[in-house]
Amino acid sequence: MASIAEPIARLIAELNKLPGIGPKSAQRLTYYLLHTPDEEVKSLGDAILFLKEKVELCSVCFNITDRNPCPICQDKERDHSKICVVEKPSDIIPLERTGKYEGVYHVLHGTISPAQGIGPQELKVKELLYRLQDNSVAEVILATNPTIEGEATAMYLRQMIRPMGIHISRLARGLPFGSDLEYADDMTLAQALEGRQEF
Amino acid sequence: MAAPHVYQTRAIVLRQSKIGEADRIVTIYTPELGKLKAIAKGACRPGSKLGGNVEPLTYSSMMLAKGRNLDIITQSQTIDAFLALRKDLWHMACGLYTLELVDSSTLENSENSPLFDLLLNALRWLCQSENDKTVVRYFELHLLHHLGYRPQLRRCVNCNSSLNPVINFFSYGQGGILCPHCNQKEPVPRPLSVDALKVLRLWQGCDYATASRVKMSSKLSSELKQVMQGYMRYLFQRELKSMAWLEELEKKSLVDNNYGTN
Ligand SMILES: [Zn+2]
């Protein structure tokens, strides 16, 4: 790589770290940016920096937000007695897109993974149980992925929440086992949401 | 002779991790090839035919294609998804523990078909059984046997004298039981009750059906757990992560709460 100018090699290496971008794409993007007008490149750079500077976790639901509490948690039109529990912030996007869900969310930031030593302490579980303590929540919808780890997490939450007498449901099995909510199509997800089952 | 380009095998999925957007690296245990890592392309997408068939805790029939580094799983059909284990937190934890034990005690590409059979059977026993602690202990004891660490339980490992029905001692370093006399030189004495020794001896030589008929007090059960897990920690020189998860569930009394319901 010594023949390539250092700034170019550096950007290629950085882009290559991104998901879905292999060495060839990284190279193509780098040379594309080299020929892009200065102000556009600057705007892209600013957007990336802003992402980290202006964004934080909502203190209620732990979604990523630039306002705290986040717009969903602040929305009085939404049903705050329903909490949909998801693994990661990007899982909220497809659920919102279905337009079928009027409740609020809770983001765990991961799943229980015994083989990797990730337990409930590493997730926003304590924070969820805290939210459930003031008797204002009637239903918890467990929307963790239909994977082994998602199931383990859902079963653990069920056992922790059940003594509180709150209704617990789980997304219906429109979702094939082993899949990821983030990549589910809208129809499948809307069906899974409507057909959520007692858990 | 060149290895075939495409091959078929039965496999138990031990572990998997995501790479890239939607691909997965899957660690499988097979009867003929032992442990190996393979790639499942696009397995995270809901439309994927591979998805659920390459999740940990599945027993599948797989087609693999030789790859440059890792082989590629081209087809996978589930033979048994051990559904009873997936419906219960504690049983799932026991199942994941057996997987981690096999994963961390074996090397890639070293065939051990008795160990494969043991793992498959243990997962099936866990599905049928409420006697899950016996399954786990029996599995550990026989896993050690198939790995060449069968503990010597009949005679003193040091002086070879036959053991009396008194409290004897377990030596991790010497891989078996020490009589009270020989134990005096051990830096850390690990006493083993007469009942615990009896159960271990019986289990070492019998099939699971017989083993599962042993009724144990919770005191005896926890003694057996301590001795087996201590010995494995010593042999593998590491903490097993899913062992910690089992401990946590036991501590929170989330054991067996709703087995059979739902
Ligand atoms: Zn929020």
Ligand SMILES: [Zn+2]
């Ligand atoms: Zn001796």
